[in-house]
Amino acid sequence: MPQQMTARLPSIRLTSSLYQVQVQGIGLGLELCGFAPLYARHGTSGSDSDTPAPTPNTRQEKPNRTSLRMITQWGNRFAPSQMSPPTLLPTHQDAIVADQSGNLAISTTVPLPEIRSDEILIKTTAVAINPSDVKLTGQMAAPAAIAGSDCAGIVVAVGEIAQERFKVGDRVCAPTVPMDPLNPLSGAFAEYVPLVADFALKVPKTLPLEHAAALGTGVATIGYALFRSLCIPGHPEKKAMEPATVLVWGGSSATGTMAIQLIRRSGCIPITACSPKNFALVKSRGAEKAFDYHDSECAAQIKAYTGNALDFALDCVCDAQSMQACYAAIGRAGGSYTTLEPYHQKLHTRKRIRPDWILGIALFGREIGWKDPYHVEADAELRDFGRRWFQCVQSLLDRGEIQPHPVRIGNEVGFEGVMKGITLMKQKTVSGEKLVYRLKDTR
Numbered sequence: 013m014p015q016q017m018t019a020r021l022p023s024i025r026l027t028s029s030l031y032q033v034q035v036q037g038i039g040l041g042l043e044l045c046g047f048a049p050l051y052a053r054h055g056t057s058g059s060d061s062d063t064p065a066p067t068p069n070t071r072q073e074k075p076n077r078t079s080l081r082m083i084t085q086w087g088n089r090f091a092p093s094q095m096s097p098p099t100l101l102p103t104h105q106d107a108i109v110a111d112q113s114g115n116l117a118i119s120t121t122v123p124l125p126e127i128r129s130d131e132i133l134i135k136t137t138a139v140a141i142n143p144s145d146v147k148l149t150g151q152m153a154a155p156a157a158i159a160g161s162d163c164a165g166i167v168v169a170v171g172e173i174a175q176e177r178f179k180v181g182d183r184v185c186a187p188t189v190p191m192d193p194l195n196p197l198s199g200a201f202a203e204y205v206p207l208v209a210d211f212a213l214k215v216p217k218t219l220p221l222e223h224a225a226a227l228g229t230g231v232a233t234i235g236y237a238l239f240r241s242l243c244i245p246g247h248p249e250k251k252a253m254e255p256a257t258v259l260v261w262g263g264s265s266a267t268g269t270m271a272i273q274l275i276r277r278s279g280c281i282p283i284t285a286c287s288p289k290n291f292a293l294v295k296s297r298g299a300e301k302a303f304d305y306h307d308s309e310c311a312a313q314i315k316a317y318t319g320n321a322l323d324f325a326l327d328c329v330c331d332a333q334s335m336q337a338c339y340a341a342i343g344r345a346g347g348s349y350t351t352l353e354p355y356h357q358k359l360h361t362r363k364r365i366r367p368d369w370i371l372g373i374a375l376f377g378r379e380i381g382w383k384d385p386y387h388v389e390a391d392a393e394l395r396d397f398g399r400r401w402f403q404c405v406q407s408l409l410d411r412g413e414i415q416p417h418p419v420r421i422g423n424e425v426g427f428e429g430v431m432k433g434i435t436l437m438k439q440k441t442v443s444g445e446k447l448v449y450r451l452k453d454t455r
C-alpha cells in the first residue's frame with residue numbers, strides 16, 4: 013500500500029477486516045479523482061485527532077461526474093443515473109457502531125453505505141430507540157456494524173427499481189436491520205441509511221418525521237405477529253366476520269400500542285395488561301379493557317372477563333412471567349401464543365396452546381447474520397408477505413388510520429443524545445412512550 017494512502021486512512025480502531033477493505037477502496041478512489049474524504053468532525057471515539065475537521069464548505073462542495081464515476085468504480089453503487097438531481101454525498105459519516113468488545117461508540121469515520129437497485133438512501137432526520145439497541149451489544153454485537161432499528165428522513169438517492177415509488181426529497185420512515193455482520197452499514201443510527209424500498213413508508217405531510225421514526229419496527233413486528241404467526245381473524249383490509257378477543261400483554265409498550273390498533277382495525281377486540289397510569293393510552297388506541305399486571309390475580313381476571321375462552325395472546329413483554337400469565341389467561345380449549353423473543357421450552361406448559369416467536373425484521377426476506385437463536389435465513393415467501401403488509405400499512409398511514417407510539421423527543425440532538433437514550437432504555441425507565449432523537453444538523 014502506498015505510504016500516502018496509509019496516512020490518509022481514517023481511524024480503524026472500530027473496524028473489522030471487511031470494513032477496512034471498504035474504507036481503503038473508497039479512500040483510494042477518491043485520492044485518484046482528487047475528492048478529499050471527510051475525516052473526523054468532532055472528537056469522539058474512533059476519530060483521528062491528527063486530521064483537521066473539514067469546514068462546512070467541504071460538505072457542500074458539488075462533486076463532478078468524475079468523482080461519481082470513481083466512487084462507483086471503487087465499489088460504491090451510486091451511479092449518476094440513479095441520482096436525479098445529482099446530490100452531493102460525503103464519503104464518510106458519523107454513526108453509532110460497536111467496538112471490538114461489543115460496546116457502542118460514536119465513530120466519525122464510517123463509510124457511506126451502498127444502495128442496491130431496490131433500495132433508497134436517506135439523510136436521517138430522527139431515530140427512535142428500541143430494546144434491541146441494548147440487546148444487540150456485547151456478545152450479540154458485530155464489531156464495526158451500525159446500531160439502530162428505526163429512522164426517518166429525506167431521500168437523497170434512489171436505486172433503479174426503487175424509482176417506481178420514491179424520488180429524491182421524499183419524506184420516509186422505515187425499520188432497518190442493525191448490527192448485521194452481513195450488512196454492517198444498514199443500521200439506523202447513522203447520518204445516511206440505506207432502506208429497502210418495499211419496507212419504507214412515505215410519511216404524510218401532517219406527520220412530523222420525529223413521530224414517524226417510531227413506526228417502522230412496530231409495524232413490521234406486529235404485522236408479522238398478528239397476521240402470519242397468531243393468524244387472528246380479519247385484517248385491516250378485510251374486517252373479521254366474527255370478532256375474536258386478542259390479549260396484548262404489555263399494551264403500553266411500543267409494540268403493544270401498535271398491536272392494539274391493528275387488532276381493532278381488523279375487526280377484533282383488543283384487551284391488554286399494563287400499568288394503570290397507561291390505561292388511558294391503551295384505551296385511546298382501541299383497547300376494550302385494560303388490566304393491571306401488578307395484580308397477582310391479573311391473569312385470572314382476564315380469564316374471567318373472557319369467559320375462559322380466550323384464543324389469542326400476543327406477548328410484548330417476553331419474559332418468563334409474561335409467558336406464564338398469557339398461558340394462564342388463554343381459555344380452556346387452548347389457543348395461540350406469540351411472543352417477540354425466544355422462549356424457554358419448559359414454559360410451554362399447556363399442550364393445547366401453540367407457541368411461536370417471531371422477529372419482525374425477518375419480513376425483509378434477507379439473511380441476517382445475527383448469532384443464534386436470532387439468525388435469519390433468506391425467505392422469498394416471507395418477503396412477499398412483508399411487501400404486501402407494508403403496502404397495507406402505507407394505505408393506513410395515508411388515511412390517518414395508524415398512529416405511532418407517543419414520542420418523547422430528546423433535548424440533546426445528535427448521536428450523543430442517542431447514546432443517552434440507549435442508556436435510558438437499558439435502565440428500563442421507558443413507559444408508554446418511544447424515545448426519539450433528532451440528528452444534529454436537522455433543527
Ligand SMILES: NC(=O)c1ccc[n+]([C@@H]2O[C@H](COP(=O)([O-])OP(=O)(O)OC[C@H]3O[C@@H](n4cnc5c(N)ncnc54)[C@H](OP(=O)(O)O)[C@@H]3O)[C@@H](O)[C@H]2O)c1
Binds near residue numbers: 286
Ligand atoms: N421480535 C421482534 O422483532 C421485536 C421487535 C420489537 C420489540 N421486540 C421485543 O419486544 C419487547 C417490547 O419491545 P417494545 O419496544 O415494545 O418495548 P417498550 O416500549 O420499551 O416497553 C416498555 C413498556 O413495557 C411495559 N412493561 C414492562 N414490564 C411489563 C410487564 N411485566 N407486564 C406488562 N407490561 C410491562 C411497560 O408498561 P407500563 O409502563 O405500563 O408498566 C412499558 O410501557 C422487548 O423485549 C423487545 O426486545 C421484539
